[in-house]
Amino acid sequence: MKFRPLHDRVVVKRTESDEKTAGGIIIPDTAKEKPQQGEVVAVGPGGRDETGKLTPLDVKAGDAVLFGKWSGTEVKIDGVxxxxxxxxxxMGVLEGAAAKKKAA
Structure with missing residues (x-):
């Protein structure tokens, strides 16, 4: 991807949700809600405080994160x-989620 966010912005790719419920019922695409978790793809350099000092971000590329239902702006870059x-x-970083994903 050839996109670099500015300041304290983060680029997140949503993770696909399960097609079935725990009971085995298949959920059609029209009934699915958009997932509220994803993987950080790129991060900006950070925000600036009152004195102009750069404050680095707490998240980094590759982190699995949880965000609000209506958070962010949806964009399409290179068809994705x-x-x-x-x-x-x-809202937070999902600890151990990235390790489970790599193992699978």
Whole structure:
């Protein structure tokens, strides 16, 4: 991807949700809600405080994150859908999620 976010913005790619419920019922595409978790693809250099000093972001590329339902702006880059949001829109980092994904 040839996109670099500015300031405290983060580019997130949504992770695909399961096609079935825990009981084995298949969920059609029309009934699915958009997932509220994703993987950080790119991060900006950070925000500036009152004195002008650069404050680095807490998230980094590759982190699995949880964000709000209406967070970010949806964009398409090279035919792939991404969300661009401020770091403050991210609720938290899912620990161990990236390790489970790599093992699978």
């Amino acid at each position: 859908e991404y969300l661009i949001m401020k770091e403050s829109d991210i």
